[in-house]
Amino acid sequence: MEPAQLNQGLEPPPERPAEILGELPADVASADQRAAPRFTLLIRAAKLVSAQGEFVCVIRDVSETGVSVRLFHALPTCTDYALHMPAGAIYEISRVWQRDNEAGFSFDGSVDVAKLVNESSEYPKRGLRLGLCFPVMVHGLTGSFEAVVENLSQQGARITCDALLSIDQNVRIVVPSLMGKPRDVRAKVRWRRDRHYGVVFDDTFTLGEFARLAALLQAPALLEG
Template identity: 40%
Template sequence: MSFRESLSLGAAPTPANQRAAPRFALLLRAAKLVAPRGAEYLCIVRDVSETGAKLRLFHSLAGVGHLALESATGTRIGLDLVWEHGGEAGFRFVHPIDVQRFIAEAGPYPKRPIRIAVNHPARIVVAGETIPAKLNNLSRQGANLETDHHLAIGQRLRLEAQDLPTFEATVCWRRHPAYGLVFAQIMSLEELALRTFRMQPAA
């Protein structure tokens, strides 16, 4: 099964029902776009219909290829780029969606802040010692990282990496070698989008 087929829902739309589909304003709902090879890009859903959506982008998607839109609850919907201009883009869903279910944010997982997957070298500073680490994902409020160094829940540290400011952080969960961090400061959506874009392989 292809990437697009694995994301499809229902029957393909026709030009007539694309034009007739009513649109619903969602008012700045954060989501992410996922490429077939795993690169992820933060976006904001502006409005949606059963056949497509208008998204606010923070950078161009030129050359990215086929995408899926993933909500805060883990639902993925295959879509194709139709137009892009002035920081906004229009997409057509590969297959029609249940708009009310999308607006209600029904999905396989509880709603949580959008996390953008990365595979990015980093370092943590603990009690004056600098330790290598790898970032697995980033959100506005925190990060998931891996390190061979054993950390304790509640431990405070400093996170440093290229394309990121220095973050003071606290360990909030652990499954060694993976750890969850919560930041003392919060990034804006735009800052998160642009910083993680520079960490993606295609960037």
């Protein structure tokens, strides 16, 4: 296989929209098209896990050799990452390039593209959950108390606290905000196990808000510039 074919999808995409989506230029010979890795457009949220934390991305396209993603902030300086899919699959990857809000990674091992795509299509509504741990203030009808978020998604969170909460109780959770002023998020308690509670947000986060909040909590320098 020629070097140019091995690097397809791993170098920054050109400006022409068709090539950004992984399509080959029209002047490429048909023989080269058959030999090149097959690209698949896949708009799916996923998370990048590195030594500096867990960060949200959107997979743009994938081939046998690598994957390109859309970002919501700069990436950590490390090279090695793990790509976690919502359905649970994990792929070890290495960063190859980054330009503005896009980045390309190579797979560290062989990947069954069809399996990756089918798994993503089978569970399209599964939300991302990040293993973030940070203190919050919770307000309810019985008063205010401190709690700790143990993991977070766009739609809810798992918290732990010493206060006793009831199922379906309405609360307000004060979380950090990029605007400098903390944000009140309305939520409802859905389950309880000892001092651990699952809450569902009435005020859900957009994917961009969720991604930037994760960066703010783990590596705020990634949001600068």
